[in-house]
Amino acid sequence: MFILGCKQAHMLESFTERTIMTKYWAKKFKNIILTGMPGSGKTAFGKIYAHVSERLFLDFDAFIESTTKKSITQLFEIEGEDGFRNLEEKILHKLERRHNFVIAMGGGTLLKPDNLNYARRLGLIVTLKTPLEIISKRIFEIKETRPLFINCKTIEDVQEKVNILWDERKDAYEQSDVVIETAYNSIDTLKMHLSLIERRADNREYMQEVYNIINKKLKQSNRWVEKDEVIPEKISDL
Ligand SMILES: Nc1ncnc2c1ncn2[C@@H]1O[C@H](COP(=O)(O)OP(=O)(O)O)[C@@H](O)[C@H]1O
Ligand SMILES: O=C(O)C1=C[C@@H](OP(=O)(O)O)[C@@H](O)[C@H](O)C1
Numbered sequence: 001m002f003i004l005g006c007k008q009a010h011m012l013e014s015f016t017e018r019t020i021m022t023k024y025w026a027k028k029f030k031n032i033i034l035t036g037m038p039g040s041g042k043t044a045f046g047k048i049y050a051h052v053s054e055r056l057f058l059d060f061d062a063f064i065e066s067t068t069k070k071s072i073t074q075l076f077e078i079e080g081e082d083g084f085r086n087l088e089e090k091i092l093h094k095l096e097r098r099h100n101f102v103i104a105m106g107g108g109t110l111l112k113p114d115n116l117n118y119a120r121r122l123g124l125i126v127t128l129k130t131p132l133e134i135i136s137k138r139i140f141e142i143k144e145t146r147p148l149f150i151n152c153k154t155i156e157d158v159q160e161k162v163n164i165l166w167d168e169r170k171d172a173y174e175q176s177d178v179v180i181e182t183a184y185n186s187i188d189t190l191k192m193h194l195s196l197i198e199r200r201a202d203n204r205e206y207m208q209e210v211y212n213i214i215n216k217k218l219k220q221s222n223r224w225v226e227k228d229e230v231i232p233e234k235i236s237d238l
């Protein structure tokens, strides 16, 4: 769904050429770190955005599953939620000084307050914000893969759990640099908006303009920190 008016839509179209990211820009803005509720689309969108922005893609859950050779559900059973959170924290630490990634964190990674500071050092933190009804419907379809919802039998159970998680987490998600509301965007417009945001994230005034155009939020207070480039050849170098 596209919520912009005709004039704004035209302005965005004229930006399309410029949103094709060059390696220069991809390196300049290093990592994009996605956060947001489970089911908000971090993994799905992250893969696509990594491709268009010429970055490597790293998904926390996939990385944990491939390194431990266990599913997230098994890990929750064996290690408990605390054990799983420790694994997430370890990955964040390992990513220090790694650049040129789109990183899809787990929806609960920011629950540890220190993780927010770590994530901030890695790059631009972007929250995907999706209406809770949509989240609930998506999760109901895939609840076997989301251990937090393992005891939910009905969509109402899922909804209830989603509401609880949202109340616990909304403040942490609000700490991100940018909030993108996915309900008003197709994947294509999401790609375009984030490309625009990235290209102008070093220019606060222009960012405000971009914000006005795309009706999204960017926090002025979180400043970009320049770091030396260290680009790993492949994910196994981590
Ligand atoms: N924009 C979207 N439109 C429709 N379905 C989506 C969208 N984004 C994600 N999904 C679906 O929702 C489910 C959860 O998406 P996922 O990317 O795994 O979210 P997350 O990583 O945030 O938990 C998946 O089945 C995925 O295919
Ligand atoms: O929100 C959470 O606490 C979790 C989200 C999941 O990842 P997604 O956010 O990719 O679904 C996964 O890490 C685990 O099931 C816990």
Ligand SMILES: [Mg+2]
Binding pocket: 042, 043, 044, 059, 061, 104, 105, 106
């Ligand atoms: Mg995911």
